[in-house]
Amino acid sequence: MLPEIVKGFVVLAGIFIPLERILFLHKQKIFRLGWATDATYFFTGHFIGRSGALVVTVILSLMTNLLNPELQSKVASQPVWLQFVEAIVISDMAYYIAHRLLHEVPWLWQFHAVHHSSEHMDWLAAVRVHPCEQIFTQICKIMPLYWLGFTKESLVVYALYSAAIAFLIHSNIKLKFGILKWFVATPQFHHWHHSKIPGINNKNFAVQLPLLDLLFGTIYMPAKKMPHKYGISDSIPAGYVGQIFYPFSRMIKNAR
Numbered sequence: 624m625l626p627e628i629v630k631g632f633v634v635l636a637g638i639f640i641p642l643e644r645i646l647f648l649h650k651q652k653i654f655r656l657g658w659a660t661d662a663t664y665f666f667t668g669h670f671i672g673r674s675g676a677l678v679v680t681v682i683l684s685l686m687t688n689l690l691n692p693e694l695q696s697k698v699a700s701q702p703v704w705l706q707f708v709e710a711i712v713i714s715d716m717a718y719y720i721a722h723r724l725l726h727e728v729p730w731l732w733q734f735h736a737v738h739h740s741s742e743h744m745d746w747l748a749a750v751r752v753h754p755c756e757q758i759f760t761q762i763c764k765i766m767p768l769y770w771l772g773f774t775k776e777s778l779v780v781y782a783l784y785s786a787a788i789a790f791l792i793h794s795n796i797k798l799k800f801g802i803l804k805w806f807v808a809t810p811q812f813h814h815w816h817h818s819k820i821p822g823i824n825n826k827n828f829a830v831q832l833p834l835l836d837l838l839f840g841t842i843y844m845p846a847k848k849m850p851h852k853y854g855i856s857d858s859i860p861a862g863y864v865g866q867i868f869y870p871f872s873r874m875i876k877n878a879r
């Protein structure tokens with residue numbers, strides 16, 4: 624029997640690789656530069672994600688006096704579809720703030736720079752996230768939902784949607800979403816966030832709801848243009864282990 628994570632990898636590759644061959648935005652190889660590094664993130668990130676959920680549970684169990692059972696039962700009594708819509712708005716708002724901090728606080732940027740180091744965008748680039756950033760953003764996104772009392776069913780639907788969107792927005796796919804592009808994050812929206820053009824990668828901070836960037840004046844989504852170069856000018860190691868140590872080595876250098 625194959626472990627769930629291997630099955631997940633096979634299913635995602637089975638969906639996105641053919642889509643990226645048919646609807647490609649940029650012509651590129653499946654096993655592009657950094658593929659093995661990102662595949663390593665895929666398998667390790669699964670376990671780190673689990674520990675993030677555990678951290679959220681521990682924090683909440685220490686904060687029981689801050690919970691509001693009346694509010695929680697009101698939230699939980701709503702239909703699953705409504706909780707799902709609310710979860711998107713609340714968690715993406717929290718992510719928006721966390722993501723801006725990752726860009727604007729210098730020591731946090733050292734961790735986030737790892738995600739921006741991808742020079743080729745495809746579905747697998749989604750998982751290149753430093754474990755410390757993964758735990759930090761997971762706590763920011765999930766904590767409000769747990770605290771508000773969203774039901775398990777709505778959290779499962781939300782988690783599946785959230786994962787699907789993360790792979791979609793990084794994928795090398797050219798697809799028109801029409802008016803939906805304001806309500807659902809798309810490659811057209813998130814690829815600009817990875818653009819190598821200075822200043823443009825400081826736009827589009829949401830990952831699910833582009834309307835938030837429109838609201839806060841950080842949107843950049845031209846109708847007929849897409850970026851051609853991705854990445855950042857910081858020199859980030861190419862391998863997994865080097866990338867894990869990168870933020871710490873930068874901090875030590877800066878402290879000297």
Ligand SMILES: [Zn+2]
Nearest residue numbers: 722726735816
């Ligand atoms: Zn970013």
Ligand SMILES: [Zn+2]
Nearest residue numbers: 738793813817
């Ligand atoms: Zn990204």
